[in-house]
Amino acid sequence: MFFDIPEGAAEQTLVEFASQSSIEIIYDMEDVANVRTSRIYGRYTREDALQYMLTDTLLQITVDEKSGAIAVNKKSRSFLKSL
Amino acid sequence: MSFEENRAPDEERIELEAAEWLARLDFGMSGEEQDDYIEWMSRDKRHRQAVKRVQWGWQELDRLAGLQTTLEAPVNRDLLGSDDGSTEALRWYRRYWKSVVSAGVVAALVLGVLSLNLFDGDSERVYAFEPAYELMKRLEQQELADRTKVELNRGAVIKTQFTKNKRLVHLDGGEANFIVAKDPERPFIVSAGGVEVKAIGTVFNVLYVGNTVDVIVSEGKVQLEPVSTGNALKEPFGGSPFLTAGQKATVQLSESQTVLTVETLGQQDLAKALKWQPRMLRFRGASLSEIIQGFNQHNQIQVELGDPELESLVLTSAFWSDNVEGFIRLMESNYGIRASWVDRHVIRLDPEP
Numbered sequence: 001m002f003f004d005i006p007e008g009a010a011e012q013t014l015v016e017f018a019s020q021s022s023i024e025i026i027y028d029m030e031d032v033a034n035v036r037t038s039r040i041y042g043r044y045t046r047e048d049a050l051q052y053m054l055t056d057t058l059l060q061i062t063v064d065e066k067s068g069a070i071a072v073n074k075k076s077r078s079f080l081k082s083l
Numbered sequence: 084m085s086f087e088e089n090r091a092p093d094e095e096r097i098e099l100e101a102a103e104w105l106a107r108l109d110f111g112m113s114g115e116e117q118d119d120y121i122e123w124m125s126r127d128k129r130h131r132q133a134v135k136r137v138q139w140g141w142q143e144l145d146r147l148a149g150l151q152t153t154l155e156a157p158v159n160r161d162l163l164g165s166d167d168g169s170t171e172a173l174r175w176y177r178r179y180w181k182s183v184v185s186a187g188v189v190a191a192l193v194l195g196v197l198s199l200n201l202f203d204g205d206s207e208r209v210y211a212f213e214p215a216y217e218l219m220k221r222l223e224q225q226e227l228a229d230r231t232k233v234e235l236n237r238g239a240v241i242k243t244q245f246t247k248n249k250r251l252v253h254l255d256g257g258e259a260n261f262i263v264a265k266d267p268e269r270p271f272i273v274s275a276g277g278v279e280v281k282a283i284g285t286v287f288n289v290l291y292v293g294n295t296v297d298v299i300v301s302e303g304k305v306q307l308e309p310v311s312t313g314n315a316l317k318e319p320f321g322g323s324p325f326l327t328a329g330q331k332a333t334v335q336l337s338e339s340q341t342v343l344t345v346e347t348l349g350q351q352d353l354a355k356a357l358k359w360q361p362r363m364l365r366f367r368g369a370s371l372s373e374i375i376q377g378f379n380q381h382n383q384i385q386v387e388l389g390d391p392e393l394e395s396l397v398l399t400s401a402f403w404s405d406n407v408e409g410f411i412r413l414m415e416s417n418y419g420i421r422a423s424w425v426d427r428h429v430i431r432l433d434p435e436p
Binding site: 014015018019022023024025026027028029030064066067068069070071073 | 396413
């Protein structure tokens with residue numbers, strides 16, 4: 001799937017991602033506030049595209065295996081402590 | 084929250100339920116009852132088989148009763164396998180059987196309620212309700228060989244029969260929406276009960292439950308005709324009326340007469356009638372209750388918030404309206420929420436303790 005999403009505020013870019021990928025997605029506005037995502041341009045699977053966008057952010061994705069829907073949220077505190 | 088199926092009901096209970104549904108169909112059902120009937124049919128293949136068996140049995144009784152009426156002579160006793168072959172006896176038998184069935188169902192329900200009070204141990208646990216897991220299943224979408232797109236409501240069954248001259252689809256029961264690929268050389272025909280809906284390139288919805296066929300046209304035009312073969316109507320409606328966008332035809336397929344009514348639906352009624360079809364629900368910076376309301380408008384399964392604290396969640400989401408299950412699973416795994424069944428159609432969300 002071809003993606004063309006500029007670098008920008010996660011609040012905006014994740015909406016654009018959902019629109020371009022037709023993927024089912026949910027995220028808490030508080031989690032993505034003040035987060036900027038990387039630009040993606042080119043052919044990717046939907047999950048890879050989202051992972052690239054979220055590089056160097058404190059956001060992670062959870063995939064519902066049965067339906068493919070995705071939740072984006074902050075990495076857990078235990079994960080952050082382990083870094 | 085687990086979405087696994089509970090234990091399967093036993094065959095005898097299924098048979099009783101099938102007979103009860105058919106008895107209710109005889110008296111006519113509301114839209115909500117039709118939804119429940121479709122839900123019940125879609126829940127288990129054995130439900131559909133039981134309906135066919137009971138239906139066949141009653142049709143046989145009616146047929147034999149009809150023979151006597153027509154011929155004004157006693158029914159052949161050998162056919163009945165009984166010493167008493169009178170029509171009255173047949174009618175009485177059917178009434179009696181139906182009443183036995185109804186009494187049986189009532190008795191089963193009463194016993195069910197009693198068991199709830201009597202058995203509260205782990206080994207004999209009896210659930211107060213059976214959650215309607217089947218209503219959580221995603222709706223099926225098919226693309227036929229001619230690229231016509233079909234959305235099937237839960238429980239609907241179609242069979243295709245495409246030839247050089249026509250594209251025939253049999254809707255054996257339930258509800259389906261057709262977005263027909265244009266092919267002027269081969270008309271697209273949906274056969275449901277005693278009715279054929281003929282289109283060339285259009286969008287229309289057919290609901291076939293019990294003795295009623297509803298046809299709603301969203302785009303273009305279709306023509307209604309009695310079926311040409313098989314279970315043709317005894318008294319077909321006059322002519323072959325056309326339906327245009329926004330119109331709804333209801334055909335009642337009773338034994339004695341067939342009644343066709345046509346009405347024009349307003350935008351709201353049209354949307355309401357077609358709300359079962361999956362839609363992408365998009366929310367930006369919305370409260371959880373707003374998102375849930377979006378799902379609730381399109382599903383029989385209803386989700387409710389058990390705690391006003393959850394209102395503080397502000398979410399952006401894009402979900403298909405029929406993916407309640409996926410939505411709830413992600414809410415549970417990501418937002419500290421616990422989901423539980425309140426009754427067989429209602430799920431409540433609470434903060435995790």
